[in-house]
Amino acid sequence: MNLLIRADASIEMGTGHVMRCLALAQAWQDAGGTATFATTEITGAMRKRLLDEGCQLIDLSCASGSTDDAKKLSAFAQEYRTDWVVVDGYQFKDEYQRAIKDAGCKLLFLDDYGHAEHYYADLVLNQNLNANESLYSSREPYTRLLLGTKYCLLRREFAKWREWKRDIPPVVRNVLVTMGGSDPNNFSLRILHALAQVRVDRVRVKLVVGGSNPHRASLAECARTISDCVELLDDINNMSDLMVWADAVVGGAGTASWEICALGLPALLIPVAENQMATAAELGHRGAAHVLSAESRMSEIANAIRDLILNPGEREKKSQIARSLVDGEGSRRVVAALSC
Numbered sequence: 001m002n003l004l005i006r007a008d009a010s011i012e013m014g015t016g017h018v019m020r021c022l023a024l025a026q027a028w029q030d031a032g033g034t035a036t037f038a039t040t041e042i043t044g045a046m047r048k049r050l051l052d053e054g055c056q057l058i059d060l061s062c063a064s065g066s067t068d069d070a071k072k073l074s075a076f077a078q079e080y081r082t083d084w085v086v087v088d089g090y091q092f093k094d095e096y097q098r099a100i101k102d103a104g105c106k107l108l109f110l111d112d113y114g115h116a117e118h119y120y121a122d123l124v125l126n127q128n129l130n131a132n133e134s135l136y137s138s139r140e141p142y143t144r145l146l147l148g149t150k151y152c153l154l155r156r157e158f159a160k161w162r163e164w165k166r167d168i169p170p171v172v173r174n175v176l177v178t179m180g181g182s183d184p185n186n187f188s189l190r191i192l193h194a195l196a197q198v199r200v201d202r203v204r205v206k207l208v209v210g211g212s213n214p215h216r217a218s219l220a221e222c223a224r225t226i227s228d229c230v231e232l233l234d235d236i237n238n239m240s241d242l243m244v245w246a247d248a249v250v251g252g253a254g255t256a257s258w259e260i261c262a263l264g265l266p267a268l269l270i271p272v273a274e275n276q277m278a279t280a281a282e283l284g285h286r287g288a289a290h291v292l293s294a295e296s297r298m299s300e301i302a303n304a305i306r307d308l309i310l311n312p313g314e315r316e317k318k319s320q321i322a323r324s325l326v327d328g329e330g331s332r333r334v335v336a337a338l339s340c
Contacts, residue, residue, distance in 0.1 A: 001033030004082040006073055007089055008039050008064055009046045014273065015181030015212055016255040017088045018046050020110070020127075023153035024086065025055055027331035030156065031339075036080065038073055040064040043182070045211020045235050052237075065091030067099065074103035084108055084338050087121075090275070094118040108338065111135075112275055119143050123337060127152045127258065127330065129282040146337055152258040152330035157240040162328045166264045168316045169247055172309040174204050176246035176265075178239070179272060180254050181210035187272050188219055190298065191250050196226045197302035200309050204229045206242060211235030248308050248315065253280035253291070258330075261288060264323035266315035268304050270294055288322040290314075 005025060009018040018037070025035035036056040041064060050057060058076055062068040077085050077100075085100055088110035097120040100107045109121035112128055114135030123144050124136055131147040139145075175195070179188045188207060195205060207223065209216050209232055216234065223230040236242065239256070243249065243263045251260065253269045253276035260267050267289040271280040284291035292304055308315065 001028070001031070002080055002082045003028045003033055003035045003084055003086060004073070004077050004080060005035060005037045005086040005088070006039075006069075006092070007037065007087075008041045008091075009043050009181070009212065010041050011043065011182045011184050011212055011214055013089075013182075014184075014254065015043065015046055015210065017110070018042065018050070019155075019181065020153040020255045021086060021088050022050065022053060022055075023155040023331050024334060026053065026156045027153075027335045028338075029054065031335050033083070036076075036082075038076060040069065043212035046181070049211070049237070065089070065093070065096060067095075070096050070099035074100055074105060077105045078103065086110065090115050092116075094120065097121050108334075113278065125151055125334060128279055129286070129325070130278055144337070146334060149258065149261070149325050150327070150330060151334055152262070152326050152328075153255075153334065154259060154262055154326070154328055154331055155240075156331075157238065158259060158262055158328055161240055161244060161263055164244065164263075166244075166319055166323075168266070168312050168319060170312050171200070172247040172266075172315075173202060174206070174245055174247045175305075175309070176206050176208070176242055176249040176251070178208040178249065178251045178256055179270075180252045180256070182212040183210065183215065183252075183272070185272065186215040186218065187252070187270065187294070188213075189215065189222055191301065192219065192222045192226060192230065194298050194301035194305060195230075195250075197298065198306050198309070200306060202229075203309065204231070206231050206233055206246070208233050208236055208239070208242065250305060252276060253283070257283060257289075258326050261322040261326040262328045264319040266308060266318045267322070268292065268301075268308050270296070270301070283322075286321060286325070288318055288325060290318070
């Protein structure tokens with residue numbers, strides 16, 4: 001069983017597309033298959049991660065989302081006798097899907113907001129809370145839809161915590177900060193400065209610095225000046241353990257949002273990219289997280305962090321709502337759909 005995944009990662013676009021496809025690749029491997037990633041652009045850290053996970057890599061060497069891209073991917077799919085092609089990225093439109101299908105490939109297309117004019121894929125996966133059939137009214141008769149958080153793609157490291165129960169302490173002692181794999185605008189630095197204003201005793205902070213983050217030096221310098229209770233963690237592969245360690249998280253509203261929900265981690269989310277806005281708004285509306293704008297003043301961020309730290313009732317409520325949204329079985333369900 002061969003899975004060919006088309007996704008890119010860069011400092012500008014982030015690593016979310018590749019990371020959620022990695023979760024699918026792991027589930028596919030666990031079912032006895034092999035996974036290959038085809039890319040036109042990928043950071044060094046993500047390349048290493050995929051190789052360490054037992055995936056093969058193909059460099060397409062063409063413009064991402066182009067006709068040449070689709071032709072090369074189709075040729076590789078036929079050469080490797082691929083069972084399914086998986087495509088994830090906003091640069092891939094309807095004609096790209098059509099080219100893959102015209103080559104005789106079975107296609108799973110990952111989507112977040114209905115960005116293609118028409119859908120030719122066999123399966124369309126939208127794992128977001130606001131996913132609905134109306135986004136895909138223009139699709140082929142054979143196209144099936146996998147919609148909602150029951151299909152959230154979580155990496156296998158989260159499976160061991162599926163039955164774990166979170167304790168909500170009266171006051172937060174452990175705070176996790178994670179702003180994504182690249183954080184090109186260095187929003188992590190703003191969070192560190194906001195934390196410096198909180199002034200709550202004995203709070204330990206772990207800041208995850210993704211392997212594709214170009215701002216490691218400035219973050220390390222800031223952490224040193226703030227407190228010896230701030231620890232920087234580089235390019236980690238145990239996010240689930242860190243989320244279990246934490247009593248609260250300050251993070252972006254990307255793919256990690258679903259990991260946060262699955263572990264019932266009380267969260268302050270700050271969408272730092274356009275494609276994170278809808279997810280953050282819906283999580284805030286449902287009471288699963290406290291959400292601030294990326295344009296929020298430093299004092300607003302600090303006050304929100306302080307409220308999260310000192311209000312166990314709100315944390316308990318958010319934890320329960322968040323965990324009810326994601327049960328951690330999404331990757332298995334998607335692999336089951338591919339096997340039908």
